Amino acid sequence: MTTLQSAPSATDAAAPAARKATLFAALAAGLVLVAVLAAIHVTQGSSSVNVVDLWNVITGNGDDQAAAVLVASRVPRLLAGLLVGVSLGVAGIVMQTVARNILASPDTLAVNAGAYLAVVAVTAFGISVPLLTGSLIAFLGGLAAAALVLGLAAGGGGNGNGAGTVRLVLAGSAIALAFSALTTMLLLLFAEETTGLFAWGAGTLGQTSLDGVAQLGPVVLATVLVLMLFAHKLDILALGDDTAAVLGVRVRRTQTIAIVLAVLLSASAVTVAGPIGFVGLAAPAIVRLLAVRIPGLQRHRALIPASAIMGVIVVLGADVLLRLIFGGAAGVEVPTGVVTTLFGAVFLVILARKLTDTGATGSAAAFALSSTASPRTRRLLIVGAAVLLVAVAFVSLLLGDAKLLAGDLLNWLTGQAGPVTEFVLNTRMPRVLAAILAGAALAVAGAVVQAVSRNPLAEPALLGVTGGAGVGAVLIITVAPLASFWAVTAGGLLGAVAAAVIVFGLAARGGFAQSRLILIGIGVSAAAGAIVSMLIISTDPYNGAKALTWMSGSTYGRTLPQLIPVLIAIIVATPILVGARRDLDVLAQDDDTPRILGVPLGRTRLGLLSVAVVLTATAVAAVGVIGFVGLVAPHAARALVGGRHALVLPMSALLGALLVCVADTLGRTVIAPGQLPAGLLTAVVGAPYFVWLLWRSRRTS
CATH class of the missing domain: 1.10.3470.10 (ABC transporter involved in vitamin B12 uptake, BtuC)
Structure with missing residues (x-):
């Protein structure tokens, strides 16, 4: 029996050649575009030499x-x-x-x-x-x-x-x-x-x-x-x-x-x-x-x-x-x-x-830590953290470029301190309070964002909110160098709101999917960083240290009136979050449970995220851009007191305040009279912790 094989048609034979021709045409088109851009590029510059001169x-x-x-x-x-x-x-x-x-x-x-x-x-x-x-x-x-x-x-x-x-x-x-x-x-x-x-x-x-x-x-x-x-x-x-x-x-x-x-x-x-x-x-x-x-x-x-x-x-x-x-x-x-x-x-x-997002809640849970302590022990841990914060604040008031004694602080409190001691403590007290308030605000904002997005890796810095606040504040500083602190705060708030609207608006279409939310946030953060660099370099290229210090998070030069916005934000947010503590517990589970329990999902998410944005913006206005506090503090809080937000929120606030206060104290002590911004030290501490979380999830996966 003979098997007949049809000869390849002209169309079949021409197909590879056509594909090669298309490929070469595409590469040639790219080279032509490069040549055009190069021709335009070489005619541009700051000098008056034009295309005729170059020719x-x-x-x-x-x-x-x-x-x-x-x-x-x-x-x-x-x-x-x-x-x-x-x-x-x-x-x-x-x-x-x-x-x-x-x-x-x-x-x-x-x-x-x-x-x-x-x-x-x-x-x-x-x-x-x-x-x-x-x-x-x-x-x-x-x-x-x-x-x-x-x-x-x-x-x-x-x-x-x-x-x-x-x-x-x-x-x-x-x-x-x-x-x-x-x-x-x-x-x-x-x-x-x-x-x-x-x-x-x-x-x-x-x-x-x-x-x-x-x-x-x-x-x-x-x-x-x-x-x-x-x-x-x-x-x-x-x-x-x-x-x-x-x-x-x-x-x-x-x-x-x-x-x-x-x-x-x-x-x-x-x-x-x-x-x-x-x-x-x-x-x-x-x-x-x-x-x-x-x-x-x-x-x-x-x-x-x-x-x-x-x-x-x-x-x-x-x-x-x-x-x-x-x-x-x-x-x-x-x-x-x-x-x-x-x-x-x-x-x-x-x-x-x-x-497509495959990183559902289950994979995110690999990052979460849970406490095995008893309820009484968890409450004692919160009390212990509060006592430790008071002790750290006390030590922070004594340390810096000028070392003081406890008696100096007592004399200052009773109005009997000398002029040098009074000057030192009058400038140091607002810095310590700024670190405590901003740290607490960022940590609570991080805990809220993590619960609402059901993502333990989400935090204001990684989601672009902190970067947006930085853009708003730096824009005000560069456009109007003599602008009041309240104008800078308003700029930071508007920037944070704009970033939050972009990130959560784009991520909402996918139901706040874990991968999508974080990647969009990182993209917005990168854009915010680029905009800040452009503002700094184009307006004050020879004085970048000033903006670098602010963008790295610093309490330098803070006064008590400048702490009013973040203090008001914390005071207003506290009863709201206390009332929403059970809603946060439910939102952290899945989408179905809140609906079954009658929690309005969209409205509750929007309200809680708004609280987190305001806390972040006022904290950035108070101390500049500080990263990782909103990630590290809530994680450590869950490891100590479990997942209930009635305990997570206060513990997060205390741990965030501790982290920023310690970082600020070290920053103005270790190289005194020089100073290091607190945000740099929190990043040096927070990044390894974040890496450890990733490594831990790798092992559990």
């Missing part, structure tokens, strides 16, 4: 001034944009493949934060190193951060959605916040040695010569070529560890090599231009979205060059847009990284809304 220079008819501008400023900035775009675009696509997570990037893996910390640390201690050595230092810092984040994110994950996604971004955000706190601490302690690094830390393409691009360009090119050789293995790796192992790929070795090369690319970009944010997230994610419509773009042999091209488009596009809107001088004053971070934050929010 004359290119054709050999230009004057010396135009040639100097082109060679010394325009071309180095353009080449830096090309190098950074290629580096971050390729690094992002490789990290996404290794982590099998579309939200993996140099930012979400804290690579940029680790590299930045390493560079600042070396500079702060006066160590002068060549450019390539500096790149190696940045590489080691970024590699350590990536290893830590990937280790914490492993386990209990998904396939790029739900629990796996939120775990990765949360781990990266926690490590990045801790590294940022250490970096800010170094910038404040070594202000002279690190002059200019704050603006550089936001990511700027401004170059003084071609040295950086000339030395690191070959490193980037060689790294990209090596990754192209690994393209086939990356294709197989994307199928999963088991499949890759069956097909002969050594999974761990391939993953390690890929991550090391991706971090090397990120470190090169940081060395040249500072940590330009979210390019490594947005560029590869856009390419992956295009790959659905462009045949052949799914393979890494096409994904890698496409991501490189898209990275350049994002970087140059942001720089061109920045100078088109604000003028040529904006390229000097406002870092390009601010624009890319804003763009990337919006993109993160869009991706978060599209992700």
